[in-house]
Amino acid sequence: xxDDLAAxxxxxxxxxxPQRELILRAVEELRHATPDEVLAHVRSQVSSVNASTVxxxxxxxxxxxxxxxxxxxxxxxTYHSTRxxxxxxxxxxxxxxxxxxxxxxxxxxxxxxxxxxxSVDVGHLAIFGTCADCSAAAASPEPT
Amino acid sequence: xxDDLAAxxxxxxxxxxPQRELILRAVEELRHATPDEVLAHVRSQVSSVNASTVxxxxxxxxxxxxxxxxxxxxxxxTYHSTRxxxxxxxxxxxxxxxxxxxxxxxxxxxxxxxxxxxSVDVGHLAIFGTCADCSAAAASPEPT
DNA sequence: GTGAATGCAAAGTATTTGCAGTCAG
DNA sequence: CTGACTGCAAATACTTTGCATTCAC
Numbered sequence: 001x002x003d004d005l006a007a008x009x010x011x012x013x014x015x016x017x018p019q020r021e022l023i024l025r026a027v028e029e030l031r032h033a034t035p036d037e038v039l040a041h042v043r044s045q046v047s048s049v050n051a052s053t054v055x056x057x058x059x060x061x062x063x064x065x066x067x068x069x070x071x072x073x074x075x076x077x078t079y080h081s082t083r084x085x086x087x088x089x090x091x092x093x094x095x096x097x098x099x100x101x102x103x104x105x106x107x108x109x110x111x112x113x114x115x116x117x118x119s120v121d122v123g124h125l126a127i128f129g130t131c132a133d134c135s136a137a138a139a140s141p142e143p144t
Numbered sequence: 145x146x147d148d149l150a151a152x153x154x155x156x157x158x159x160x161x162p163q164r165e166l167i168l169r170a171v172e173e174l175r176h177a178t179p180d181e182v183l184a185h186v187r188s189q190v191s192s193v194n195a196s197t198v199x200x201x202x203x204x205x206x207x208x209x210x211x212x213x214x215x216x217x218x219x220x221x222t223y224h225s226t227r228x229x230x231x232x233x234x235x236x237x238x239x240x241x242x243x244x245x246x247x248x249x250x251x252x253x254x255x256x257x258x259x260x261x262x263s264v265d266v267g268h269l270a271i272f273g274t275c276a277d278c279s280a281a282a283a284s285p286e287p288t
Numbered sequence: 289g290t291g292a293a294t295g296c297a298a299a300g301t302a303t304t305t306g307c308a309g310t311c312a313g
Numbered sequence: 314c315t316g317a318c319t320g321c322a323a324a325t326a327c328t329t330t331g332c333a334t335t336c337a338c
Binding site (some may be wrong): 013014015017019020048049050051052053056057 | 316317318319320321
Binding site for chain 2 (some may be wrong): 071073074077090092093105106108109110113116117118119120121124125127128129131132133135
């Protein structure tokens with residue numbers, strides 16, 4: 001698993017450190033996590049890991065193509081592993097639920113922009129809106 | 145124009161102030177502006193307007209439905225007027241150019257999610273990727 | 289006159305940076 | 314050994330908040 005990590009780091013003349021392994025593993029385990037959440041998770045296993053290390057490492061991992069980030073809220077970005085299948089995020093602003101969809105969802109969009117020579121970063125895509133439950137809730141303020 | 149503003153404010157028992165007019169006008173003139181840019185623009189006309197007023201006002205204007213925001217960078221949000229036709233933002237990560245597209249671009253996506261009862265906030269949508277020019281530039285580092 | 293809105297300054301959150309010590313290779 | 318990496322603390326960017334004053338109505 002972090003074999004991949006070691007290899008890619010070496011290619012770039014970078015070093016494999018326990019922090020980098022832990023942070024990558026945290027992203028993989030948490031599925032969708034903000035830098036803060038990653039930090040908390042890593043700290044729950046090994047004390048003393050610093051926030052700046054998390055930021056710096058996430059940046060490195062993203063450059064290596066091992067993680068990706070997207071913006072699932074107006075606040076901090078969330079990171080996920082690229083070992084998962086690429087997916088599109090659909091976020092409900094009412095209940096903050098996040099659902100993942102197959103990239104096929106946006107294929108016509110990708111094709112349309114592709115004709116203009118624009119290549120869409122599907123993994124970064126976050127689609128905001130309101131889910132069925134929350135629409136219903138908004139319609140009837142006092143549910144039975 | 146800001147007739148609309150006066151009316152909507154009154155509906156809510158809110159007040160029409162010069163700052164609110166100026167900030168709304170700034171958003172309309174700048175097309176896509178961060179709170180900072182709005183502040184700078186307003187200040188170029190009238191000195192002493194405060195950053196907190198800009199934040200508070202953008203929030204009010206958004207509640208009134210007169211402006212919308214979207215995230216066109218990893219940094220500050222950008223606001224635009226709802227008097228423009230609703231549009232989808234397509235952002236190149238290479239040159240940071242922003243192009244606006246007709247919502248038709250994402251209609252199949254909206255329809256597909258609609259079947260699940262999910263209603264997409266099209267105006268908030270930002271699609272990231274790489275434009276033709278930047279792909280070309282990446283391919284040939286040293287252009288002739 | 290009265291309460292909504294503003295300006296100011298201080299606090300808060302998220303992230304970045306400089307630097308000295310540490311550790312991977 | 315050497316330079317990449319880390320932790321720490323300070324700095325930065327962005328945004329929010331409390332409060333006294335001002336101004337729209």
